[in-house]
Amino acid sequence: DPKLTPHVALLPSAGMGHLTPFIRLAVLLTTSNVRVTFITPYPTVSLSESQSLSHLFSTFPRITRKQLHLLPLEDPSAKSEDPFYYHFEVIRHSSHLLSPLLSSLSPPLSALITDMSLASTVIPITDALQLPNYIFFTSSAKMLTLFLSFHIMVDPRDRCETSEMKDFIKIAGLEPIPRSWIPPPLLQDTKNLLKSYFIENGKKMTESSGILVNTNETVDGESLEALSKGKVLRGLPPVHAIGPLPPFNLEQSQPLAWLDDQPPGSVLYVSFGSRTAISREQIRELGDGLVRSGKRFLWVVKDKKVDKEDSLELMDMMGQQLMERMKEKGFVVKNWLNQEEVLSHAAVGGFLSHSGWNSITEALWHGVPMLLWPQHGDQKINAELVERIGVGMWVKSWGWCGEAMVVKGEEIAETVGELLGNQFMRSRAAKVRNEVRMAVDEGGSSYKRLADLIESWKG
Ligand code: BUP
Numbered sequence: 042d043p044k045l046t047p048h049v050a051l052l053p054s055a056g057m058g059h060l061t062p063f064i065r066l067a068v069l070l071t072t073s074n075v076r077v078t079f080i081t082p083y084p085t086v087s088l089s090e091s092q093s094l095s096h097l098f099s100t101f102p103r104i105t106r107k108q109l110h111l112l113p114l115e116d117p118s119a120k121s122e123d124p125f126y127y128h129f130e131v132i133r134h135s136s137h138l139l140s141p142l143l144s145s146l147s148p149p150l151s152a153l154i155t156d157m158s159l160a161s162t163v164i165p166i167t168d169a170l171q172l173p174n175y176i177f178f179t180s181s182a183k184m185l186t187l188f189l190s191f192h193i194m195v196d197p198r199d200r201c202e203t204s205e206m207k208d209f210i211k212i213a214g215l216e217p218i219p220r221s222w223i224p225p226p227l228l229q230d231t232k233n234l235l236k237s238y239f240i241e242n243g244k245k246m247t248e249s250s251g252i253l254v255n256t257n258e259t260v261d262g263e264s265l266e267a268l269s270k271g272k273v274l275r276g277l278p279p280v281h282a283i284g285p286l287p288p289f290n291l292e293q294s295q296p297l298a299w300l301d302d303q304p305p306g307s308v309l310y311v312s313f314g315s316r317t318a319i320s321r322e323q324i325r326e327l328g329d330g331l332v333r334s335g336k337r338f339l340w341v342v343k344d345k346k347v348d349k350e351d352s353l354e355l356m357d358m359m360g361q362q363l364m365e366r367m368k369e370k371g372f373v374v375k376n377w378l379n380q381e382e383v384l385s386h387a388a389v390g391g392f393l394s395h396s397g398w399n400s401i402t403e404a405l406w407h408g409v410p411m412l413l414w415p416q417h418g419d420q421k422i423n424a425e426l427v428e429r430i431g432v433g434m435w436v437k438s439w440g441w442c443g444e445a446m447v448v449k450g451e452e453i454a455e456t457v458g459e460l461l462g463n464q465f466m467r468s469r470a471a472k473v474r475n476e477v478r479m480a481v482d483e484g485g486s487s488y489k490r491l492a493d494l495i496e497s498w499k500g
Pocket residue numbers: 056057058059061312313314315316317341376377378379380381396397398399400401403418
């Protein structure tokens with residue numbers, strides 16, 4: 042009975058950073074008595090995406106799986122710019138397959154929730170079907186304010202680009218943001234995938250039935266208030282802060298025996314997310330820095346943006362000498378380990394992170410203080426939010442990935458020591474952990490907002 046059990050379809054786009062929160066939302070909805078159809082654009086870019094999806098469907102067989110079979114794009118020249126942004130285009134190119142898929146679902150849908158990268162593709166389709174459409178923004182609310190305002194800033198009829206975008210970017214209702222925090226492709230004069238993705242989707246998502254965002258007032262209070270009071274943009278659809286979505290450990294991975302042997306709070310976990318490969322030179326300096334710090338560390342290393350293409354051995358990346366030096370206190374793995382399992386482990390006392398929004402929400406959830414080293418995209422804007430609530434350190438001079446400067450081992454060692462020795466930050470992280478969990482527990486602010494949404498889909 043749709044009056045009691047609404048039927049909602051979820052359509053994520055490409056990359057673990059976008060897929061993971063959709064998986065968490067699917068789990069939350071299915072355990073809240075919502076019928077869930079999960080549409081997966083197929084094939085995925087990375088192996089980790091297809092593996093996470095297999096875990097989801099085997100753990101929750103009552104979630105219906107539908108595949109959107111992607112047609113190849115004629116002109117793959119833009120693929121080299123970024124394989125994940127390029128995949129957004131591939132999905133868009135196959136969007137005509139979506140309407141028949143949605144109409145064929147039974148019982149009929151109450152709503153479709155899609156990713157922000159697909160807003161301009163999906164909204165016209167759901168409008169034609171008279172189906173309520175929600176856009177799930179998988180980064181911070183602060184980033185959402187930029188996403189929603191960017192198309193106005195670059196509009197040539199508006200003079201903002203030349204005057205206001207000089208040293209600071211001004212988003213209505215918020216403190217100015219230093220230009221250096223803005224993802225560099227957005228500031229280029231030339232066309233690029235990220236810029237057109239921002240302009241087209243940021244504009245179109247204002248026509249959706251609502252915007253979901255994986256955050257809450259503890260981390261993102263300023264932006265959420267500005268958004269809800271109409272200060273950022275007038276006439277916005279409702280913004281529902283429903284996060285941080287609780288992590289679910291779907292993987293049946295081997296327990297990390299090495300971590301079990303380390304003292305509580307002693308290990309620095311190091312990872313730059315699922316789609317960032319830092320330079321060989323910087324990897325070696327980082328390795329040197331970790332050894333020099335004298336601290337224990339667990340490090341996930343990547344050589345390529347896309348995991349399937351990464352075949353280089355650790356020894357070839359690090360060199361024998363560094364491998365030997367790291368043996369005593371470090372544990373290094375290639376590409377992937379179960380981050381959930383790591384962050385929830387008592388031995389972990391700090392997280393050197395690229396500031397991907399999922400990594401941040403997971404570290405907040407587990408009360409792990411962070412050393413933030415943004416590499417691209419939304420990450421500087423995210424890092425500042427964490428720094429502001431006192432659970433992270435951000436050395437701003439370290440810069441983006443690919444900037445000419447390589448940060449030296451000595452400096453990294455010193456900062457790692459500072460993070461792991463910071464008792465204040467540790468107790469602050471424990472406090473924030475409790476706060477964010479309260480928000481999603483029964484009766485909390487995020488819990489209530491999701492429950493209200495589910496109610497609105499009934500009947
Ligand atoms: Br690497 C790695 N294990 O080894 P972010 C990542 N993850 O579970 P990103 C693992 O992938 P975007 C690993 O827990 C998080 O949920 C991690 O998302 C998981 O960064 C997710 O942190 C990574 O948002 O995506 O991958 O750079 O650029 O979209 O933020």
